[in-house]
Amino acid sequence: MRAVIMHAPGDVRVEEIPDASVIEPTDAVIRPAAVCVCGSDLWPYRGIEALHGPTAMGHEYVGVVEQVGAEVRDIAVGDWVVGSFVASDNTCEICQAGYQSRCVHQVMMGSVGTQSELVRIPLADGTLVKTPGVPEADLIPSLLAASDVLGTGWFAAVAAEAGPGRTVAVVGDGAVGLLGILAARELGAERIIAMSRHADRQALAREFGATDIVEERGDAGVARVKELTGGLGAHSTIEAVGTDEAMQQAIGLTRPGGHVGFVGVSHDVQIDGLGLFFSSVHLHGGPAPVRRFLPDLIDRIWRREIDPGRVFDLTLPLEEAAEAYAAMDERRATKVLLTP
Template structure:
């Protein structure tokens, strides 16, 4: 099959790879219908993570072509959506709602879903079948549910505690931040402040529900949010970048007693104990338990109540993945969908 390989920083290629096969009796194999490039893929692409000669991709939707002997809930022919971490969905951690920390989890990035086919470990606990074969126009939204929508949903709904009557600030205007805005809107937030410097992303933020835009960063950005909230700060803040600057901005933009949901993959983020102690802010986050939300998100997408697929602003065939990586790296695209 054809699949994306990262040979080294800046060196992404589409090459022949071995076809996936059933290894464990709990595995499934899917024919990938669509996959995409994640903002987190840019960390190794830029050399921030030491990755060489590795398959790429962890977001996927597709049709089941083969199942292992112990798979009982997923059937050949099902159109499925899965998470970027596999989970058994039965262990004590999964039952508490944190499938991304399942004691039997495996990272889908190890399999590499930017490919024509993919092996899915822990298939019964990882995959969720759609009610039928989706209309083609629903596939981008279902693909978004595999990671960025589920991550934004976790950040807003659980980690940042967004809800009716609250003001939500979102630090980061990538796909996760934008879908955090969509989630906050659906959850009933009264005011949603998007921190963005890019006109196209600002427009999508408003489409998803943002009521205010703050372009400044650092102290000036925090001051603007305080000005918009009677000097108090936001009730709920989504941190969707993963840098020191974004984390500092998120904490300082949140009122005492408020909640920061951090889902940006952290790189060299250090929290000073004393300022955090006196901030009175709740911090919660990490890798989103996307599997927890998939049934609800699939239902909302299937009923056309939400349109997270709008976050994809560039669609390319799998063979042009190199072009997609460059476009995202150069911020000419927010999120690239790869057709297979």
């Protein structure tokens, strides 16, 4: 099968590798209808995260089940499915508490690779969620978004306790931040402040529900949000970047007793204990338990209540994966969908 392999920073190739197949009896193999490139795929692409030899890339996927292992009970060949970027049994105590991204049997799909013509899905019964039927073509980008960026933005909004009467600030205007805005709106937030300097992303932020745009960053961004909130700060803040500056900004602009939901994979973030102590905020985040939210998200997409697929602003065939990575790296695209 054809698959996207990263050989070195900036060196992405599409190559022939052996077909994915059932290895464990709890595995399924799916044929993805669409996959995509994630912001986090850019860390190794830019040489910020180390690569250990040629690496199969990707962790997002939607598609049709082609094979199932002997112990798979709830998923059958021919099912149309969506799964999270973390495979989970969905039965352990941690999964049952809603933290499937930290399942005691978790498998990171990034370690399997999904940017390919076939994908092995571990723990298929726990991981995969069936759609109500075969989706119309225009729903596929939104279902694909549910696999990670929508589910992650949604978790961030839930972790930040976005809801009625709340002012929500969103640090980061990538796909996750933009979908955090959409989630905050769906959860009933009264006011949503998007922190963004890019006109195209500001426009999409407004479409997704942002009521205010703040272009300032760092201390100036904190001051501006306080100014907009009677000097108190936001009730709820989504941190969707992962840098130290973004985290400090998120904590700084949240009022005492408020909530910060952070989902940007942390890079060189150091949180000063005394500063956090006197901030009096709640801090919660990590790899999003997307599986917790998938049934609800699929339902909202199926009913066409939300259109998260709009974060994809470029679609390319899998063979042009190199160009997909380059376009995101150079910020020519927010997020690229690949059709295998």
